[in-house]
Amino acid sequence: xxxxxxxxxxxxxxxxxxxxxxxxxxxxxxxxxxxxxxxxxxxxxxxxxxxxxxxxxxxxxxxxxxxxxxxxxxxxxxxxxxxxxxxxxxxxxxxxxxxxxxxxxxxxxxxxxxxxxxxxxxxxxxxxxxxxxxxxxxxxxxxxxxxxxxxxxxxxxxxxxxxxxxxxxxxxxxxxxxxxxxxxxxxxxxxxxxxxxxxxxxxxxxxxxxxxxxxxxxxxxxxxxxxxxxxxxxxxxxxxxxxxxxxxxxxxxxxxxxxxxxxxxxxxxxxxxxxxxxxxxxxxxxxxxxxxxxxxxxxxxxxxxxxxxxxxxxxxxxxxxxxxxxxxxxx
Amino acid sequence: xxxxxxxxxxxxxxxxxxxxxxxxxxxxxxxxxxxxxxxxxxxxxxxxxxxxxxxxxxxxxxxxxxxxxxxxxxxxxxxxxxxxxxxxxxxxxxxxxxxxxxxxxxxxxxxxxxxxxxxxxxxxxxxxxxxxxxxxxxxxxxxxxxxxxxxxxxxxxxxxxxxxxxxxxxxxxxxxxxxxxxxxxxxxxxxxxxxxxxxxxxxxxxxxxxxxxxxxxxxxxxxxxxxxxxxxxxxxxxxxxxxxxxxxxxxxxxxxxxxxx
Amino acid sequence: xxxxxxxxxxxxxxxxxxxxxxxxxxxxxxxxxxxxxxxxxxxxxxxxxxxxxxxxxxxxxxxxxxxxxxxxxxxxxxxxxxxxxxxxxxxxxxxxxxxxxxxxxxxxxxxxxxxxxxxxxxxxxxxxxxxxxxxxxxxxxxxxxxxxxxxxxxxxxxxxxxxxxxxxxxxxxxxxxxxxxxxxxxxxxxxxxxxxxxxxxxxxxxxxxxxxxxxxxxxxxxxxxxxxxxxxxxxxxxxxxxxxxxxxxxxxxxxxxxxxxxxxxxxxxxxxxxxxxxxxxxxxxxxxxxxxxx
Numbered sequence: 055x056x057x058x059x060x061x062x063x064x065x066x067x068x069x070x071x072x073x074x075x076x077x078x079x080x081x082x083x084x085x086x087x088x089x090x091x092x093x094x095x096x097x098x099x100x101x102x103x104x105x106x107x108x109x110x111x112x113x114x115x116x117x118x119x120x121x122x123x124x125x126x127x128x129x130x131x132x133x134x135x136x137x138x139x140x141x142x143x144x145x146x147x148x149x150x151x152x153x154x155x156x157x158x159x160x161x162x163x164x165x166x167x168x169x170x171x172x173x174x175x176x177x178x179x180x181x182x183x184x185x186x187x188x189x190x191x192x193x194x195x196x197x198x199x200x201x202x203x204x205x206x207x208x209x210x211x212x213x214x215x216x217x218x219x220x221x222x223x224x225x226x227x228x229x230x231x232x233x234x235x236x237x238x239x240x241x242x243x244x245x246x247x248x249x250x251x252x253x254x255x256x257x258x259x260x261x262x263x264x265x266x267x268x269x270x271x272x273x274x275x276x277x278x279x280x281x282x283x284x285x286x287x288x289x290x291x292x293x294x295x296x297x298x299x300x301x302x303x304x305x306x307x308x309x310x311x312x313x314x315x316x317x318x319x320x321x322x323x324x325x326x327x328x329x330x331x332x333x334x335x336x337x338x339x340x341x342x343x344x345x346x347x348x349x350x351x352x353x354x355x356x357x358x359x360x361x362x363x364x365x366x367x368x369x370x371x372x373x374x375x376x377x378x379x380x381x382x383x384x385x
Numbered sequence: 386x387x388x389x390x391x392x393x394x395x396x397x398x399x400x401x402x403x404x405x406x407x408x409x410x411x412x413x414x415x416x417x418x419x420x421x422x423x424x425x426x427x428x429x430x431x432x433x434x435x436x437x438x439x440x441x442x443x444x445x446x447x448x449x450x451x452x453x454x455x456x457x458x459x460x461x462x463x464x465x466x467x468x469x470x471x472x473x474x475x476x477x478x479x480x481x482x483x484x485x486x487x488x489x490x491x492x493x494x495x496x497x498x499x500x501x502x503x504x505x506x507x508x509x510x511x512x513x514x515x516x517x518x519x520x521x522x523x524x525x526x527x528x529x530x531x532x533x534x535x536x537x538x539x540x541x542x543x544x545x546x547x548x549x550x551x552x553x554x555x556x557x558x559x560x561x562x563x564x565x566x567x568x569x570x571x572x573x574x575x576x577x578x579x580x581x582x583x584x585x586x587x588x589x590x591x592x593x594x595x596x597x598x599x600x601x602x603x604x605x606x607x608x609x610x611x612x613x614x615x616x617x618x619x620x621x622x623x624x625x626x627x628x629x630x631x632x633x634x635x636x637x638x639x640x641x642x643x644x645x646x
Numbered sequence: 647x648x649x650x651x652x653x654x655x656x657x658x659x660x661x662x663x664x665x666x667x668x669x670x671x672x673x674x675x676x677x678x679x680x681x682x683x684x685x686x687x688x689x690x691x692x693x694x695x696x697x698x699x700x701x702x703x704x705x706x707x708x709x710x711x712x713x714x715x716x717x718x719x720x721x722x723x724x725x726x727x728x729x730x731x732x733x734x735x736x737x738x739x740x741x742x743x744x745x746x747x748x749x750x751x752x753x754x755x756x757x758x759x760x761x762x763x764x765x766x767x768x769x770x771x772x773x774x775x776x777x778x779x780x781x782x783x784x785x786x787x788x789x790x791x792x793x794x795x796x797x798x799x800x801x802x803x804x805x806x807x808x809x810x811x812x813x814x815x816x817x818x819x820x821x822x823x824x825x826x827x828x829x830x831x832x833x834x835x836x837x838x839x840x841x842x843x844x845x846x847x848x849x850x851x852x853x854x855x856x857x858x859x860x861x862x863x864x865x866x867x868x869x870x871x872x873x874x875x876x877x878x879x880x881x882x883x884x885x886x887x888x889x890x891x892x893x894x895x896x897x898x899x900x901x902x903x904x905x906x907x908x909x910x911x912x913x914x915x916x917x918x919x920x921x922x923x924x925x926x927x928x929x930x931x932x933x934x935x936x937x938x939x940x
Binding site for chain 3 (some may be wrong): 105109111113158161162164165166168169170172173174176177180183184202300304307311343345346347349351352355356359360363
């Protein structure tokens, strides 16, 4: 019971801090980075669901992000659909593509699936680059409408053009999605998905229809990434085919690996830490005039895979165990 | 009554005929031993029954229902479960979770329904409906692994992983259990424990098809023995008959006997 | 029209022969070590830069030929270092996800490291024929393309001789068939692994020199050859050298034909479309070993 109470207290403190953060941190640039890290949290959580929990190596995750963004942007620009519904539409369209990419996974695994997913995202990017009539090619889409204001009556309304208000939107999305994903992970759904990661033939032998589960996980994962993309489109109001590049996927992968793959907290921690770290590195880069950010990502990714397979979460829980085993050291 | 029946089963891999025109029956409540030299097609036969391969010719009937072209998971839902020559447990999951993964009632629920139920009826920690914790504990007690329930499966000694795999298979409530070398890599004491376990499973009414290289095991446990050689069935009868069948002796000793000449 | 067609076939064969070199390296490493290296094309990029710097100091024919040797040796040494420090410690991990992700880390490091060291501006390896071209009745091409094609074929033949006639080469082939059996046969598997990785990366490096003489050299040039080498390898059957040769030619020709008759923008997608078709119809590839059964 004691640990449960501590958990509730810590959780409450965490939620209060997250809600209060933009009231304390009023610098718009920092707020912008906070929103961006929120987008990456959704991307990392969704990639982790597919690769960390279900074991389906997806190297084309940026495609879902981009598809969600383009879908929602185009629908709201051409059909004047509310961007709020666009968040849902972006997720749904990405989820359809997720289902399509899930089909090859019935028969392919490891490097075969990996190369298929890269191929998928490269084709998506080329379409975004070359279908100029629809996407304006490499110029990208601009003038995407922001999330529409919510009217409170008497002429007052909440605008969503500021970093401050966008922060609360992404925070709400994160709360909902992390709640859903962690509940699924703790349930029999999570157990089934992890068993297919552990041994597909073994899972099939005990009656798990691995194809159906893979399809479901691909679609859920793509839905989350697509929603993140849709949010990003209405927040930045400018998107380009760059967001579909493998570089974005590799950033997501590094975040999850650094935080701890196959855990609930790992992707969240990794996304926040690395988004802020890479912004910090941007200043270093400007100071020394060298592009070192991606190299550092690569080196960190290699080191984590080689020496720290459990990521930051592994280190933290190891530390937690160490402290609780040595109560006398606590002061 | 035949619970499982194979008719004229043939399976080819490229030019190689792994199983050629094999007929077999498994009676309800029986333990059928399946033996033969390496490469005789024994594991291929289990792969065919359990749906990992589809037979090129012939048909497989479970309780008179054709299951030849069914998917492995559907065959399992019908009531057939298998184990593997090289165990296929879930190494990073706990022993308890390994067993529970087989208990989840999926018979009429797709992943979307399972996900939906998981969200609307939370609280069950990785458990399925109903009394899955007690059932898992019961199965672990049966194979003697209850004490290791929270251990990560990959940390178990090899012999225990084989028992865990059997417990997981039993969780799916099979009427037919296909065991692929359940005592391989075990010392004689562990083998005897495994024999007792298999007998106790059989006593509960589960029909068993067992592949085994250790003759002592197969001869003591089987009600009937079937012999494959180069993909063809060359003998089928009581352990005693098969043991003295000249064709079987030839198949096992043929190579060496000829080499002496 | 007809001459354009022949022209494209010729171009396809030439590009395909370079793809072959790179893909053979990839398929050998996969066959022997069961390792999927997504940074393979970056070894080609490194090879091309070795050639850029060699030809900057040594001019003419001598420079160009030396650059081939220097690229092969230099990339081979880097390959050895990478295999020993990065991939070897992961060989015992049960899933290949870690290995693939590590190779992606390597890809990020090499690509961005090259950007830092060599700069992003595209360069070209100096053509020893000074861009002279030749009219071969049916089609027109440059000397360097013909020469590259012949050289690629000679390297492949030399590799085949090495793999069939020498004891070490036979050992590599044995390890590719079954590493456990070769361990029993007394072949030093650890040595074979290193050697295979060295040869595989050196082949990629050589391919890079040829590629960089015909096309341009820039830090991110490795990504496409990596993906194409994978497409070729999957098409031909993972681990099959014969498959890599046939697959390389098919992809080279399909790309040049598709690029000129269908759409230039989507030229690089052709490989992926072939990939999806192959995976859906013959997942084991043209020369792949079928699924093994116990």
